[in-house]
Amino acid sequence: MLSALLxxxxxxxxxxxxxxxxxNVSICPSVYLFNQTNAGMLDDAPSNVNYIGExxxxxxxxxxxxxxxxxxxxxxxxxxxxxxxxxFCGAITFSTTNIIAGNTNLSFNLVSGGPYFLFVDAPGxxxxxxxxxxxxxxxxxxTPNTLGNLQFSNNCASPVFANNKPFFQVSYNGVYxxxxxxxxxxxxxxxxxxxxxxxxxTGTMGIKKFDFxxxxxxxxxxxxxxxxxxFYNAGNWIRSSNPGGLSYVFVDSxxxxxxxxxxxPNTCLGYEFCFSIVPVSNxxxxxxxxxxxxxxxxxxxxxxxxxxxxxxxxxxxxxxxxPGGAGAGGIGFGFSFDDPGGPLPIELISFNAESDxxxxxxxxxxxxxxxxxxxxxxxxxxxxDWKEVGRMNGAGNSTKENSYSFYDKxxxxxxxxxxxxxxxxxxxxxxxxxxxxxxxxxDDIIIRPNPASQYFVLESKDIKxxxxxxxxxxxxxxxxPLKKDANQAFFNTSELIPGLYFLIVLKENKVVHTGxxxxxx
Numbered sequence: 001m002l003s004a005l006l007x008x009x010x011x012x013x014x015x016x017x018x019x020x021x022x023x024n025v026s027i028c029p030s031v032y033l034f035n036q037t038n039a040g041m042l043d044d045a046p047s048n049v050n051y052i053g054e055x056x057x058x059x060x061x062x063x064x065x066x067x068x069x070x071x072x073x074x075x076x077x078x079x080x081x082x083x084x085x086x087x088f089c090g091a092i093t094f095s096t097t098n099i100i101a102g103n104t105n106l107s108f109n110l111v112s113g114g115p116y117f118l119f120v121d122a123p124g125x126x127x128x129x130x131x132x133x134x135x136x137x138x139x140x141x142x143t144p145n146t147l148g149n150l151q152f153s154n155n156c157a158s159p160v161f162a163n164n165k166p167f168f169q170v171s172y173n174g175v176y177x178x179x180x181x182x183x184x185x186x187x188x189x190x191x192x193x194x195x196x197x198x199x200x201x202t203g204t205m206g207i208k209k210f211d212f213x214x215x216x217x218x219x220x221x222x223x224x225x226x227x228x229x230x231f232y233n234a235g236n237w238i239r240s241s242n243p244g245g246l247s248y249v250f251v252d253s254x255x256x257x258x259x260x261x262x263x264x265p266n267t268c269l270g271y272e273f274c275f276s277i278v279p280v281s282n283x284x285x286x287x288x289x290x291x292x293x294x295x296x297x298x299x300x301x302x303x304x305x306x307x308x309x310x311x312x313x314x315x316x317x318x319x320x321x322x323p324g325g326a327g328a329g330g331i332g333f334g335f336s337f338d339d340p341g342g343p344l345p346i347e348l349i350s351f352n353a354e355s356d357x358x359x360x361x362x363x364x365x366x367x368x369x370x371x372x373x374x375x376x377x378x379x380x381x382x383x384x385d386w387k388e389v390g391r392m393n394g395a396g397n398s399t400k401e402n403s404y405s406f407y408d409k410x411x412x413x414x415x416x417x418x419x420x421x422x423x424x425x426x427x428x429x430x431x432x433x434x435x436x437x438x439x440x441x442x443d444d445i446i447i448r449p450n451p452a453s454q455y456f457v458l459e460s461k462d463i464k465x466x467x468x469x470x471x472x473x474x475x476x477x478x479x480x481p482l483k484k485d486a487n488q489a490f491f492n493t494s495e496l497i498p499g500l501y502f503l504i505v506l507k508e509n510k511v512v513h514t515g516x517x518x519x520x521x
Contacts, residue, residue: 022057022058022059022117023056023057023058023059024058024059024061025058025059025060025061025132026060026061027060027061027062027063027132027133027134027310028062028063028133028134028136028309028310029255029310030131030132030133030255030310030311030312030313031131031132032129032130032131032238032251032312032313032314033129033130033131034129034226034238035127035129036056036120036127036128036129036130037125037126037127037128038055038056038120038122038125038126039125041055041056055119055120055121055122056119056120057117057118057119057120058117058118058120058130058132059115059116059117060114060115060116060117060118060132061114061115062110062114062115062116062134063134063136063309064114065136065137065476065477066110066134066135066136066309067109067110067134067135067136067469067477067504068107068108068109068110068134068135069084069107069108069110069116069132069133069134070105070106070107070132070133070134070135070311070312070315070318071105071106071107071108071118071130071131071132071312072103072104072105072106072130072131072132072133072312072313072314072315073099073103073104073106073128073129073130074103074128074129074130074131074240074314075102075103075127075128075129075240075241076099076100076101076102076103076104076126076127076128077101077126077127077128078101078122078124078125078126079098079099079100079101079122079123079124079126080098080099080120080121080122080126080128081096081097081098081099081119081120081121081122082096082097082098082099082106082118082119082120082121083096083118083119083121084096084108084116084117084118084119085116085117085118085119086111086114086116086117103314103385104382105312105314105315105318105382107318109467109506110134129240129314131312131313131314131315132312133309133310133311133312133315133318134309134310135308135309135318136308136309137308137471137476137477143300143301144301145299145300145301146203146204146263146299146301147203147204147205147297147298147299147300147301148200148201148202148203148204148205148299149200149201149202149203150198150199150200150203150205150206150207150295150331151198151199151200152167152196152197152198152199152333153167153197153198153199153267153268153269154166154167154197155267155268156197156199156267156268156270157169157195157197157270159176159178160178161177161178161179161181161337162178162179162337165335167196167197167198168194168195168196168197168291168335169194169195170192170193170194170195170337171192171193172190172191172192172193173190173191174191179284179337179338180282180284180287180338181282181284181287181337182282183277183279183282183287184282186279186280186281186282187220187278187279187280188278189221189276189277189278190276190277190278190279191274191275191276191277192274192275192277192289193272193273193274193275194212194272194273194274194289194291195270195271195272195273196210196270196271196272196291196293197268197269197270197271198269198271198293198333199266199267199268199269200261200263200265200266200269201265201266201267202265203263203299204258204261204263204298204299205259205261205295205296205297205298205299205300205331206232206233206258206259206260206261206262206263206269206295206296206298207250207259207260207261207269207271207293207294207295207296208249208250208258208259208260208294208295208296209247209248209249209250209259209293209294210237210247210248210271210273210291210292210293210294211242211245211246211247211290211291211292211293211294212224212245212246212247212248212273212275212289212290212291213242213243213244213245213289213290213291213292214244214245214275214277214289215285215286215287215288215289216244217280217281217286218279218280218281218283218286218287218288219277219278219279219280219287220278220279220280221276221277221278222245222246222275222276222277222278223246223275223276223277224239224246224248224273224274224275224276225239225274226238226239227239228248228273230250230252230260231260231269231270231271231272232260232261232262232264232266232269233250233252233253233258233259233260233261233262234252234253234254235250235251235252235253235254235260236250236251237249237250237251237260237273238250238251238313245290246275248273249313249314250296251313255310256298257296257298257311258296258298259295259296259298261296263298263299284337284338285338287337287338288336288337288338289336289337290334290335290336291334291335291336291337292332292333292334292430292431293332293333293334294331294332294333294431295331295333295433297331297433331432331433332430332431332432332433333430334429334430334431350364350365351363351364351420351432351433351435352364352435353418353435353436353437354437355437355438355439358409359407359408359409360407360408360409360410360416360418360437360439361405361406361407362377362405362406362407362408362418362435363403363404363405363406364403364404364420364432365401365402365403365404366395366398366401366402366404369394369395369396369397369398369402370397370424371396371397371424371425371426372394372395372396372397372398372422372424373393373394373396373423373424373425374391374392374393374394374422374423375391375392375393375394375404375420375421375422375423376388376390376391376420376421376422376423376429377389377390377391377392377406377408377418377420377421378418378419378420378421379408379410379416379417379418380416380417380418380419381414381415381416381417382417386419389408390406390408392404392406394422396425410439412439413439413507413512413513414438414439414507414512415436415437415438415439416436416437416438416439417434417435417436417437418434418435418436418437419431419432419433419434419435420432438514445458445459445460445505445512445513445515446458446459446460447459447503447515447517450516450517450518451517451518451519451520452493452517452518452519452520453493453519453520453521454492454493454494455490455491455492455493455494456491456493456517457488457489457490457491458488458489458491458503458505459487459488460487461487462507463484463485463486463487463488463489464484464486465507465508466489466505466506466507466512467505467506467507468482468489468491468503468504468505468506469503469504469506470491470501470502470503470504470517471501471502471504472496472499472500472501472502478496478501480492480493480495480496493517493519496519497519498519498520498521499518499519500516500517500518500519501516501517501518501519502514502515502516502517503515503516503517
């Protein structure tokens with residue numbers, strides 16, 4: 001994410017994307033391939049992992065310092081089997097996985113050398129978008145907070161669609177609408193445009209994603225442009241499908257993971273999206289359109305050790321928090337054309353997650369609440385697929401500060417994502433920023449002695465299932481002799497120069513522990 005982002009829009013994978021001439025991918029910068037398909041490819045995956053049917057082969061060149069490959073697949077239309085190899089169309093396979101239709105984020109541990117070959121193997125024809133990124137060494141940073149105050153702008157839309165929500169306007173076939181809107185003639189395709197206004201005059205955070213949800217009772221069809229150029233920042237808004245509607249995510253050309261805003265003070269940030277629709281009703285609750293917007297969190301302050309490299313476009317938080325960059329989710333802003341109130345049923349002051357002994361402690365506070373029925377606490381292991389883990393009643397209507405606390409037991413060690421889904425009394429909901437937390441059950445992993453000299457030992461009951469990477473303070477990967485027994489891994493550090501080192505422990509391609517080891521002589 002700290003390097004430039006390369007976006008490749010390809011209408012389909014060309015017929016040579018097979019063993020005789022694979023599709024070349026060079027990262028970092030990260031690469032995004034749009035609308036890939038295996039139709040017309042050769043059936044050339046090695047027999048030990050092959051399904052009868054067409055295959056795609058990607059030849060991946062990554063920096064020598066890369067330790068992990070990230071692959072993000074979006075809008076997959078069927079089942080697929082992925083195999084990562086270090087030998088060109090040979091049988092040397094060091095990671096395989098199966099994925100199903102929808103969106104999936106994957107990571108693969110890399111070994112020295114390369115290039116690598118990723119086979120996407122399927123028993124039938126599939127289409128998908130795919131994006132690649134890699135992890136490179138760690139570094140210590142201290143970045144100040146420059147988020148600013150991103151909010152709806154109430155002084156830019158003219159004419160407005162509804163007086164109680166003066167931050168957006170709607171037009172149909174070039175005619176500005178007011179609530180309730182009239183879509184005439186019915187059963188005939190027309191163009192519906194919505195323009196939403198924001199402002200951030202004090203910071204760098206901008207809007208990165210919009211979700212539009214259409215009521216199927218009011219619209220028989222809807223579609224939008226696949227790519228829309230940025231309104232303020234160099235880059236493109238990329239369309240994808242979501243349940244009941246369409247999403248647009250901004251991909252900036254510089255690869256910083258930020259939204260469609262350069263940070264230059266601007267009191268009228270207007271984002272306009274147009275859709276071809278076929279209206280079947282003029283009843284307001286049927287022609288309602290729900291709009292959810294999310295910020296990029298660009299400018300968030302951060303102090304600590306972070307990974308470098310680049311993330312896939314559709315998995316912007318793969319490095320577990322990049323300072324000043326775009327975290328997954330961002331601040332949520334929600335409204336709909338026909339809801340009776342104004343925006344933001346709650347004003348969220350803070351939302352935090354901490355690992356606390358055997359549980360994850362989630363706590364948040366609000367400055368005010370309007371018609372707030374309840375909060376749903378949701379957890380994810382990949383920031384795409386979410387599971388409800390609890391609910392808490394809201395304060396209804398309140399103008400004072402309210403604080404909430406919730407404890408969750410994830411069970412397994414690893415990296416987790418949490419978010420709040422706020423639902424008001426009429427059923428409309430908005431989402432909070434996403435918080436990530438690394439959960440390690442206490443005393444599960446022990447490093448001793450620390451400081452160390454000739455060796456150090458890692459102790460755990462899961463020692464045989466772990467993989468390890470050791471970095472020096474410059475972020476360079478260190479190769480040291482390693483020996484395992486039932487519950488211990490012995491690291492021979494006799495050849496290392498004195499200094500601070502960082503041990504990354506993985507299990508099933510997930511980081512389960514990070515530790516510092518001081519080597520003294």
